Amino acid sequence: MDRDEQYIKLAIDMAKTTVGQTSPNPSVGAVVVKDNEVVGLGVHVKAGEAHAEINALKMAGDKAKNATIYVTLEPCSHYGKTPPCAQAIIDAGMKRVVIASDDPNPKVAGRGIKMLENAGIEVATGVLREQADSLNANFFHFIETGEPYVYLKTAMTLDGKIATSSGESQWITGENARNDGHQYRRRCDAILVGVQTVINDDPKLTTRMEGNGKNPVRIILDNHLRTPLSSQLIQNDEAPTWIITSSRVSPHQLKAYRSKDHVEVISLKSPAIKIPEVLRYLGEKNITSLLVEGGGTIADAFVRAGKVSELVAYIAPKLLGGKDALTPVEGKGFEQLKQALHLRIHSTEMVGEDIKVTAIPKGR
Ligand SMILES: Nc1c(/N=C/[C@H](O)[C@H](O)[C@H](O)COP(=O)(O)O)[nH]c(=O)[nH]c1=O
Secondary structure, three states: OOHHHHHHHHHHHHHHOOOOOOOOOOOOEEEEEEOOEEEEEEEOOOOOOOOHHHHHHHHHHHHHOOOEEEEEEOOOOOOOOOOOHHHHHHHOOOOEEEEEEOOOOOOOOOHHHHHHHHOOOEEEOOOOHHHHHHHOHHHHHHHHHOOOEEEEEEEEEOOOOOOOOOOOOOOOOOHHHHHHHHHHHHHOOEEEEEHHHHHHHOOOOOOOOOOOOOOOEEEEEOOOOOOOOOOHHHHOOOOOEEEEEOOOOOHHHHHOOOOOOOEEEEEOOOOOOOHHHHHHHHHHOOOOEEEEOOOHHHHHHHHHOOOOOEEEEEEEOOOOOOOOOOOOOOOOOOOOHHHOOOEEEEEEEEEOOEEEEEEEEOOO
C-alpha cells in the first residue's frame, strides 16, 4: 500500500464510523498531510453541518498551505447548505488533492475536480475507489434512482425456516447475529415489516443492541389497516411509525390511529400496495436506505418487484422441519426456475454460531 492509499484508507476508516448518521448525505472522511505529517483530520458528522474537508482544514489551519488533502469523495463544487469545499481547498492554497470516489451526481460529477485543476492544484482520483464506493452504496443508489437502497434481511434455520409450524420465532439466531442485524437498523433510515409480522411478533423495531444508536423510521405495509392498536409499534413512541395502506380504507378506520402523534397513516392511491410506489414515496421523504425485515410475504413482494439491493441472511445451525413452518420468501413466488432472482455472493462469515451471507442481485 503506497502513501496515497495509506492516507485514503485512514479517511475511509474515519468515514465508516459515521455511516447512518449523515443521511441523506454520504459518509465522508478527509486527511490533510504536510511534509508526510498528518496535520488535519475531518469527517462529515451530520447533514447540514460542515463537510469533512472543512473540518480537516479547520484543524490544519495555516499548515494547509502547500499541503495535500486526501478525501473519500470528490469535493463538492456547488453551494448546498454549506459553501463549496473545492473553493475552500483553493483558498487554503493547497498543492495536491487525492480522491477515492467520484461524485455520483451526474449534475456535479467532475466539476469539483475541474475547479481544482483550473486553480493549478494537482488532482489524483480513484485511489481505493471500490472500498470508498461500497461505503456509500446506499447514497449512490439513492442519488441514481431517487429510491432507497433496500436491504432484505432474513434469519432462518439450516432447513430454511423463519419460525416453527406453530409460529414461534424468537429466537432462531443467537445474540451475536441479532446484534449484527441491529447495526443495519442503526445504518438505515427506515425499517419495514408487513402487518402479519406485527401481528405474529409484535416487534419494537428499535435499535437496541450494542450501545443502541439512531432508531429508524418504522414502516408497516398494511393493505387493510389490520395493525393492532395495542401493538408496540403503535404504543411505543421511541421512533415514528408510518403505516402504508391502500386507498380502500375508510376515514373511520384512519381515525382510529390519529390519536398517536408518532403514528402516520399514508394511503397510497392504488387499491393494492405496489412496492415500486412505496419506494418512490419513501424516496420523496428522503429515506435513502431501507431495511426490510420480512416476513415472507413482504420479502416475496420485494423479490418479484426486482427491488432488492442486497440480501442479508443469517443462518442458524438448527433444523426445525414442519411443512407448515414459515420460510423467508413466501407469497406467489416464481413459477419457473428461469425466473429465479440470481445473486452474487458478496460475503460469508460466522457471527457467533450462525452464518451470515450477504448477496447482491446480479446486474446491479
Ligand atoms: N426471529 C428472528 C428475527 N426476527 C425478526 C423479526 O422481524 C422480528 O419480529 C423482529 O426482530 C422483532 O423485532 P424487535 O426485536 O422486537 O425489535 N431476526 C433475527 O435476526 N433472528 C431471529 O431469530
